[in-house]
Amino acid sequence: MEVKIILADDHKIIREGLKALLEKQQGIEVIAEAQDGISTVRLTKKLSPDLVIMDIGMPDMNGIDATRMIISETKNVKVIALSMHSDRRFVLEMLKAGASGYLLKDSAFEELTLAINTVMAGQPYLSPKITDVVIREYIHAPQKDEKSVFTTLTAREREVLQLIAEGKSTKQIASSLNVSVKTIETHRQQIMEKLNIHSIAELTKYAIREGITSL
Amino acid sequence: MEVKIILADDHKIIREGLKALLEKQQGIEVIAEAQDGISTVRLTKKLSPDLVIMDIGMPDMNGIDATRMIISETKNVKVIALSMHSDRRFVLEMLKAGASGYLLKDSAFEELTLAINTVMAGQPYLSPKITDVVIREYIHAPQKDEKSVFTTLTAREREVLQLIAEGKSTKQIASSLNVSVKTIETHRQQIMEKLNIHSIAELTKYAIREGITSL
């Protein structure tokens, strides 16, 4: 039984490298590649792969939001996140979005095949370093309410924040998300209020610190 | 004649992918891999490869400094930069450091083989997008004057940029510098034009990279 895979990463040469490695494996077929979140979601819907290997830092829609959409819109699809960051926030959000695996880009390829097998067998897979983070988090986490400390933005808000921090104007964002300018303004305000931040500059810094955008 | 290559990138899975692709080519041999700048320099010295394929964003020593050291310490070695950024600063610094080629990670692998052939034939190779940046830069940069390539901001402009990147509003900046709001607007525009940047978000990122403000 072939495992049908969609590869999502914004860097073509990286996709090609991964594809070359994956296709040397038995029982794995890369049926499509995507370079941004939106086409990943679209292709997944259309092709119903068994697995999506998803980079987190992509333009347009980030991997987390894409994962959320994929999980809610397509049946019997697994997502493995492939990320540069071991930041707990990413891991947490990605798992909450429904990903079954989380690998770091400095993992060996061998680990990716292990992750694919594990995930296709219905079990979650995390890179050892990630497991570490998750456990550490779990240990001193769920006492009462700590959430107020890191004030969670909603998925949509993060999406908007990412676009803001990439330098897009309100108008551009509105048209790229197909909603009104007013809606984006409201999101921006909501974000600023939650974070107690009052300028685009600081919002950008926040987004960089949180890994929502890159320098 | 085999081209002996050292691959330097901090993400193992990316190195492996590239290696898989490269080794399918005739006349190319990957003789070593490195995951940071320091070991890249060390390995290059020890193994005298024909070519180093160098990621720019690495821990410890970045790809630019590593390239500078490699070029000055090892004979008959070429460097091709493989980067996520088309930012002209990176390109410029990398070329100044002595790299013969500059590719973007969203290039096709085909382009990498072309770059390798071109560079091994003694000619420079740049990704089309990069060429574009370089040409644009070249066009409105007067020859003999090197500093104009750096696009120096004036002291006043830096001052204004710093305040912008700290999240101050135009009005606040104007009043703290005792000039009119219009003056600050003009400075901002001038800064943006010089840097070819068109949003506060990107301006903030630039300021962080330049150390004008901190995260």
Added chain:
DNA sequence: ATTAAAATAGGGGATTCCCTTATTGTTTAT
């Protein structure tokens, strides 16, 4: 002394920011 660059500033239209209010659908809790 002439030219060039830097700092200053205004006009005016487009856009964004900011605060408020509101509707609708979806979770969550009791």
Added chain:
DNA sequence: ATAAACAATAAGGGAATCCCCTATTTTAAT
């Protein structure tokens, strides 16, 4: 099951900013 809370959408309206030009006055630089 129903109330309460949250998320996403959007509008009004005034203040502020952005953006594209033009323009004057200092301040180097040749």
